[in-house]
Amino acid sequence: MSRRNPFDELEELFERMQENFESAARMWEPEEFDAGLPVSATAGGMSVDLEDTGEELVLTGDLPGFETEDIDVRVMDGTLQVSAEHEEETEEKAGEYVRRERRESSVSRSIGLPVAVDEEEITATYNNGVLTVRMPKRDAESQGTQIDVN
Secondary structure, eight states, X not given: XXXXXXXXXHHHHHHHHHHHHHHHHHHHSOOOEETTEESSTTTXXXXXXXXXXXXXXXXXXXXXXXXXXXXXXXXETTEEEEEEEEEEEEEEEETTEEEEEEEXXXXXXXXXXXXXXXXXXXXXXEETTEEEEEEEBOOGGGGOOOOOOO
16 A cells, blocks of 8 residues: 655645636736637636627626626626626524524626627626627717718
8 A cells, every 4th residue: 555645745735726826816917808808708707708790799698696686787988897796695593593694796897899889779688697788780880970060
């Protein structure tokens, strides 16, 4: 029967710690953007996919554990902002003992949109923990207004 070398276990522990530190450091570094989405999918607390279907941009995001009224979706200055916040409080009484628990969870994410969208026609649905935001693209002609100079 061979004994495990305690130094091997320490080395494994240090390797796991290094991976955790590197992962945490990546969350604080400025991120490179590719079509408006950060390279790291979990950087803002929720995983998202942004798809360009030709006619519209469709964002699909995972928000398990939230209710529809917990979710706030906005488009401002070419950026889609999604945030969700949920608070829960439970109380149990058993004899002389009272147990209270409070749980609060929140996530937010800002995604730069690669093209202009028609903000009046945006729709959002939430079903089984998945948020879907449909953003029709704005017509090229409607990106500005001609102003006559007198």
